[in-house]
Amino acid sequence: MEVRLHLAPHYRAEMGALRPVGDPKDAVITVTFDRRKSVGDLRLAVYQMQDLWEGDMALTVAQSLPAGLHLYDTLTDDQQSLYSAGVNSGSDLFVWNGREVSGSAVRTGAEWEPLLLTVVRPSDEEPDDTLEPIPTSSTSTSTTTAEPSDGAPGSGLVRSMQGFARGATLGTILEALGPQETLVCRETSRPGPSGGEGGGASGWKVFPPQDMQRTLRELALKDGDALLLLEPHALDSSIFSLSGDIVTVTTPSDCRWLQVEFRGKQREEEEEGMKRRGKVPAAGNMLLSEVKQRAIEELELENKLKGVECCLRQVDRTGTLLPPVYDDITVREAGIRLMTTLFLCPGPAPKSTQLFLYFTVGSVPSAGQDMDIIVDETLTVKECLTEMLKKAGLEGDAWHLNRMNWDDEVGELLMEENATLSKARISHGDKLILSAGLLPPKGYLKISVWRYVDLRESPVAMEMEVNHTTERAESQAQDVISAEWLGAELRIVGKIEITEEASLDDLKTQVITLPALLDVCVPMPAFLRVWQLEDRKLGKILRGNQQSLKKLKVANGAEICVQTLLKEEDLGQRELLLRVQMGIPGERQYFPWEEFVWEAGNDSSPRALRVALSSRYGLSPDSLLLAKCLPEKHSWMPVSTWSQQVSKRKKKKKNDNLQGAPYNLKDGDIIGIKNLLIDSNRDFSTIQDELGQQEEAERLKKGGQSDSAEANQDSGPGRKVGQGKNRKPEVALSINVGVFR
Known part of the structure; x- marks a missing residue:
């Protein structure tokens, strides 16, 4: 089973729970352990992994909650099996001294389980002021930066997230957050069509005095629930009104507006000196068609836009226009916040029964070549394809549609041509790719x-021409993937259609018939090795020549890479293909790598790998030092000898599984070998590694962290030769989940 170990030195108490300090990845170690072993065995293994640990060590069952990590029962019986102690695969265990974390005492158990609440307060800020974090007393947990309730200044409310123990009473919470005369209210309704004028009104129920002695658990509060703290003088504001035990919060009148900016042809705007933006009165229950009409009047565009269709659109954080909003729904139904900006753009506005779709022609999307179309959601996929062909001015039936992934790459095929767009899960604003070629028949892939071209075998291979097929109209630079440290390149040779019930042997036979491989010597399918590509990188090798592609989980649209061999090969399910290279004594470089098939099924420990390699090289296992190459990071991960001694426990470390974390050994990985009998240098890095790390450091200085991340990805085995594609920047997502109770 796999167990996640959370290390106390990487955590601190915050918001009533434990939260990681720094990179969360450094705080967690995933280990594979036999669940039949005892708690003492696991504690010993953890002791041995943490060589610098001092003092007592406690293992406590933990759980990740919205407020953070919380601790429950501590494993105290060293003779009890992990299974009997309730530790299962995927369990979280917190490793600490049993008393404190980073100097703060930590309470454990279900009674002190943290609850993450949204604390809402009146805002005294002016509409254009910057909001500050809400101050809290020393007995309260820390808060996040306060934000307006509707995401814009001037809304009258600010919200902050705070954690409290479920066993704490409401009176204790009030002592920590404000004066005793403060009203504590619970939200009873959310803004909706029945709300008041403007952005709507929300209702809050005041907790009666007797509830002050009840705990948060007894009050049935849940994570994310909101509490409104209202001091008596706040009721003098027009925003808040008290009727009995119900407080109504109404959006201020100065917040009931939308800014609309006209985005047409820039030259015309400059020549005519047009007014480009203005504020229009708006309310949550106002139709967007009315907002659009008011904007046209405010911007004095009646004559210019007479007889011209136009629509309202929002923009994302990068300034890119989003799909047009529907005219026949309200501001609230469209999810548009008041006091934000809309853009008035030329073009028709879709009806609520229509879909606005982007599409591009070609197997590889090109920036700036997107087209758009408005279609009825009841159209079938085939009818939508026909409309797109008309819009693009294309003819013929040999076309099909693909989805576009979030990173602007070709996604899954739309196989069900007779399904409606709604049943095919095509949504408003989706992007599709119009690709040449007929769809494969049902059941075909x-x-x-x-x-795979090994550039070490023949210098002539360096000058080989890349063969193009009629199904791929890309440049030569886009048809080559470089894997420099392997001395190899991956080159596109074509596409095939094959039934999912076909065997791996059938797949190899069909691949051999591709025109680009006719001149390649392949005596039999067994002389061909098939790799699966994952993100344009070599993944795993497909095994079992008689296994069907369906059982091998080869999906439609998958990418494979074939490698010609000098002898037949039929790898077993428990065998790993590794690339091993011996270090040159006295030099910071290696002999050329060689392929090595390792039987890892029965024992995949570091000791077993050293024994297997010692048999190959005729050396003693104890004289070998191993490390896994991490080419993308220009570094090496030493494989532990597992014979270190720990001061407290005079036992050897347990064997570990190299196919699990942190090594995750898989097909094609490079293993460096040092012969300690003739090479005393234990450093596996090469001069090329140092140069690569220096280049990464320079990229960090020049382009910042984001540019470095892209460069790091481009330097991997999936890097395309030539000009790379400019990806859209990643942006944060805001997900609103309704409350149903």
Whole structure:
């Protein structure tokens, strides 16, 4: 089973729970352990992994909650099996001294389980002022930065997230957050069509005095619930009104507006000196068609836009226009916040029964070549395809549609041509790709095939021309993937269609018939090795020549890479293909790598790998030092000898599984070997590694963290030769989940 170990030195008490300090990845270690072993065995293994640990060590069952990590029962019986102690695969265990974390005492158990609440207060800020965090007393937990309730200044409310123990009473919470005369209210309704004028009104129920002695658990409060803290003088404001035990919060009148900016042809705007933006009165229950009409009047565009269709659109954080909003729904139904900006753009506005879709022509999307179309959601996929062909001015039936992934790459095929767009899960604003070629018949797979070219075998291979097929209209630079440290390239050779019930042997036979491989010597399918590509990188090797592609989980649209061999190969399910290279004594470089098939099924420990390699090289296992190459990071991960001694426990470390964390050994990984009998240098890094790390450091200085991340990805085995594609920047998502109770 796999157990996640959370290390106390990487945590601190915050918001009533434990939260990681720094990179969360450094705070957690995933280990594989036999659940039949005892708690003492696990404690010993953890002791041995943490060589610098001093003092007592406690293992406590933990759980990740919205407020953070919380501790429950501590495992105290060293003779009890992990299974009997309730530790299962995927369990979280917190490793600490049993008393405190980073100097703060930590309470454990279900009674002190943290609850993450949204604390709402009146805002005294002016509309254009910057909001500050809400101050809290020393007995309260820390808060996040306060934000207006509707995401814009001047809304009258600010919200902050705070954590409290479920066993704490409401009176204790009030002592920590404000004066005793403060009213504590619970939200009873959310803004809706029945709300008041403007952005709507929300209702809050005041807790009676007797509830002050009840705990948060007894009050049935849940994570994310909101509490409104209202001091008596706040009721003098027009925003708040008290009727019995109900407080109504109404959006201020100065917040009931939308800014609309006209976005047409820039030259015309400059020549005519047009007014480009203005504020229009708006309310949550106002139709967007009315907002649009008011904007046209405010911007004095009646004559210019007479007889011209126009629509309202929002923009994302990068300034890119989003799909047009529907005219026949309200501001609230469209999810548009008051006091934000809309853009008035030329073009028709879709009806609520229509979909606005982007599409591009070609197997690889090109920036700036997107087209758009408005279609009825009851159209079938085939009818939508026909409309897109008309819009693009294309003819013929040999076309099909693909989805576009979030990173602007070709996604899954739309196989059900007779399904409606709604049943095919096509949504408003989706992006589709219009690709050449007929859809494969049902039960068939369309697979892209690449060829592994070993540049070390022949210098002539460096000058080989890349073969193009009629199904791929890309440049040569886009048809080559470089894997420099392997001395190899991956080159596209075409696509095939094959039934999912076909065997791996059938797949190899069909690949051999591709025109680009006719001149390649392949005596039998067994002389061909098939790799699966994952993100344009070599993944795992497909095994079992008689296994069907369906059982091998080869999906439609998958990419494979074929490698020609000098002898037949039929790898077993428990065998790993590794690339091993011996270090040159006295030098910071290696002999060329060699392929090594390792039987890892029965024992995949570091000791077993050293024994297998010692048999290959005729050396003693104890004289070998191993490390896994991490080419993307220009570094090496030493494989532990597992024979270190720990001061407290005079036992050897347990064997670990190299196919699990942190090594995750898989097909194609490079293993460096040092022969300690003739090479005393235990450093596996090479001069090329140092140069690569220096280049990464320079990229960090020049382009910042985000540019470095992209460069790091481009330097991996999936890097395309030539000009890379400019990806859209990643942005944060805001997800609103309704409350149903």
